[in-house]
Amino acid sequence: MIQATPQPLYQENKETNVFKFILSELKPQGKIFTPFNVISIPVIITGLIIMYIRFTQGIGSVTNLSQEVPWGLWIGFDVVTGVAFAGGAYVLVFMVYILNLEKYRPIVRVTVLNGFLAYLFYSAALLLDLGRPLSIVNVIIGNGFGVSSVLFLVGWHFLLYMLALLLEFSPAIAEWLNARKARKFLSGLTLAAVIFGITLSALHQSGIGALFLMAKEKIHPLWYNSYMPLMFVVSSVFGGISMVILEGSISSKVFDYQLDKNHHKQHKSILHGLSKVCAVGMFVYLFMQILIFVHQQNMPYLFSPMGYWFMFELLGFVLLPMLLFFQSYRTQNITMIKVASVLTLLGIVLNRMNVSIIAFQYEAAVRYVPTWQEFIVTLTIIFIEIWVLRWIITRMPVLRKSPDWVNTNH
Amino acid sequence: MKKIDRRFFLKAMGVTAATLAVGTSKTTTGDPAHVAGDLPELKGILFDATKCKGCYGCEYDCAWEHELTEPDVIDEDERRKTDHTRRTVVNKYNTSKGEVFVKSQCMNCNDPACGAACLTQAMHKTKEGPVIWRDEKCMGCRYCMVSCPFDMPKFEYHSTNPKIEKCDLCYHLQQQGEMPACAYNCPNGALFFGTRRELIYEANKRIAENPDLYYPHIYGEHEAGGSSWMYISPVPFEEIGFNTKIQAKSYPALTKGFISAIAPVDILLPAALLGIYEATKKNKHTNAEKEDLL
Numbered sequence: 001m002i003q004a005t006p007q008p009l010y011q012e013n014k015e016t017n018v019f020k021f022i023l024s025e026l027k028p029q030g031k032i033f034t035p036f037n038v039i040s041i042p043v044i045i046t047g048l049i050i051m052y053i054r055f056t057q058g059i060g061s062v063t064n065l066s067q068e069v070p071w072g073l074w075i076g077f078d079v080v081t082g083v084a085f086a087g088g089a090y091v092l093v094f095m096v097y098i099l100n101l102e103k104y105r106p107i108v109r110v111t112v113l114n115g116f117l118a119y120l121f122y123s124a125a126l127l128l129d130l131g132r133p134l135s136i137v138n139v140i141i142g143n144g145f146g147v148s149s150v151l152f153l154v155g156w157h158f159l160l161y162m163l164a165l166l167l168e169f170s171p172a173i174a175e176w177l178n179a180r181k182a183r184k185f186l187s188g189l190t191l192a193a194v195i196f197g198i199t200l201s202a203l204h205q206s207g208i209g210a211l212f213l214m215a216k217e218k219i220h221p222l223w224y225n226s227y228m229p230l231m232f233v234v235s236s237v238f239g240g241i242s243m244v245i246l247e248g249s250i251s252s253k254v255f256d257y258q259l260d261k262n263h264h265k266q267h268k269s270i271l272h273g274l275s276k277v278c279a280v281g282m283f284v285y286l287f288m289q290i291l292i293f294v295h296q297q298n299m300p301y302l303f304s305p306m307g308y309w310f311m312f313e314l315l316g317f318v319l320l321p322m323l324l325f326f327q328s329y330r331t332q333n334i335t336m337i338k339v340a341s342v343l344t345l346l347g348i349v350l351n352r353m354n355v356s357i358i359a360f361q362y363e364a365a366v367r368y369v370p371t372w373q374e375f376i377v378t379l380t381i382i383f384i385e386i387w388v389l390r391w392i393i394t395r396m397p398v399l400r401k402s403p404d405w406v407n408t409n410h
Numbered sequence: 411m412k413k414i415d416r417r418f419f420l421k422a423m424g425v426t427a428a429t430l431a432v433g434t435s436k437t438t439t440g441d442p443a444h445v446a447g448d449l450p451e452l453k454g455i456l457f458d459a460t461k462c463k464g465c466y467g468c469e470y471d472c473a474w475e476h477e478l479t480e481p482d483v484i485d486e487d488e489r490r491k492t493d494h495t496r497r498t499v500v501n502k503y504n505t506s507k508g509e510v511f512v513k514s515q516c517m518n519c520n521d522p523a524c525g526a527a528c529l530t531q532a533m534h535k536t537k538e539g540p541v542i543w544r545d546e547k548c549m550g551c552r553y554c555m556v557s558c559p560f561d562m563p564k565f566e567y568h569s570t571n572p573k574i575e576k577c578d579l580c581y582h583l584q585q586q587g588e589m590p591a592c593a594y595n596c597p598n599g600a601l602f603f604g605t606r607r608e609l610i611y612e613a614n615k616r617i618a619e620n621p622d623l624y625y626p627h628i629y630g631e632h633e634a635g636g637s638s639w640m641y642i643s644p645v646p647f648e649e650i651g652f653n654t655k656i657q658a659k660s661y662p663a664l665t666k667g668f669i670s671a672i673a674p675v676d677i678l679l680p681a682a683l684l685g686i687y688e689a690t691k692k693n694k695h696t697n698a699e700k701e702d703l704l
Contacts, residue, residue: 067565130551131548144529145530151527151529151553
């Protein structure tokens, strides 16, 4: 568990020299030996050593990737699954800035921050997986613009979306630095960033599904279909929102001291609203899965090991959490929402892993199983991300209210 | 509360429906002829499985020409695959018509999946026919390997500056007007080099003149939209290890619908979002009032 830093509450930034201020903020606050730190530090150190080996001896020295299975855990989990988990950012800004549902505003900043950090660290994971990481600049400088490539379009949308997320979050940075004029300017850009961010998200979320369109015979027919791009977008809506629910429940405990009294009452109502969005999204998703199943005449595959695995995914991790979300709304049960969101997230992991790893090359003689090094590196990336997230939340107005000058200084 | 969520739901549905409509309406046919106007003059090689005697000479020629490691000591019953150390392998198959030897390597498709997959155009279909890999552009993402229906691009997993190895029909030799090394050196006449048009004509002629000897199919004429390598065989192609599930359409055609939907969505969705924003602006005030009442 992430441990809070029970330290003097944030004080107004009085430092006039920005650099001195940032230097003072860089110092760790709070206890060093929290359970989270004790677990994460050894993992991170091991992970960094593995990364060093990867860069000096090649990808094959620490992974089980093969000529038949060129994408493993680092792409299948860190990127393909991670992007779906970060989908909450575009759904939530859509609800708050486009639909003007003010109720959800208190959780927008933390969600956008989570989304931004997720993208930042998943692109780091991507660099680890590239054979020639430095050559990634070719995509930007135009040493070959592969405009017919889905990956090219995903890459560019990914990159631009990171900028959009940074812009959406930038007012919080300005408030932290006490930069009043910059804040005014940056918050003026928010709506534009939001509109383009949602568009870029819709396209790269679907693009990740479209990446696998050409692997037609390699992916088991129960998972391969020409609607994969659409299915990936729809599942990113409830996957992302489930992440917001889970993450919100954790951070409202860990960072309790940052929240005002009204928060808990508000938070309940927000959770119920979000659980309804999830339930409806999952209903649409299930309905589309059934249409595809019937349309592709997949019945013959259903009573085989892969068929049972498919039913396990759909019934256990889509249908069940969907029913729980509906039920939780009727009974106003918060615990049920949390259980449902965990199940949903596991379902997203299952689905993405199935498409990219488990049902991929399902007929191959030697199946890909990740090495322990691949798991450790994945954990390392997640842990470093949590460290950075914690650093930002304890310093910037993310969960807590903006400084007073924001509302008075219009 | 209820009203707002239903509205959100309907709008989300509207947007996805529009995406879908744009996405599917533009799907092109997999006609390989759209690749290049001069398609019939793409060069290629016809492999005749009735003529190959299994001397493995082409493996040595290929390794020598591309400075790869010398082929390993051959156990004829071992089924081998190409990898980062060998661009081609010959395997023996025991079939209904006795022993048949088959050479395998990258097919050099007319409209290659790897070429459409590559985000830096490192994989490139040349106008002469070969699909080449360009060192200075590749970033090692291995999306070509994910996309290739024949699993032919091979990656150096144990290198810090990994290359992709695959048959490029000896593009460097073809540029000098010479034949690919394997076709030039084959002692049994199993490899016939020429333009695709010549290869198809020759293959059909051989099948027509000897209907008892050949199985009446040219593998590679239509598979994956057609390829520069083509095969004729005495037995059905399943028996000699070929993937017969390969679709006749080219593989890049599978992503064309999605790719052509991107530009319209990039343009129309922001406009739609701005419209929704303007339409729901008033919620801001009504919601704020409601919250005050709570």
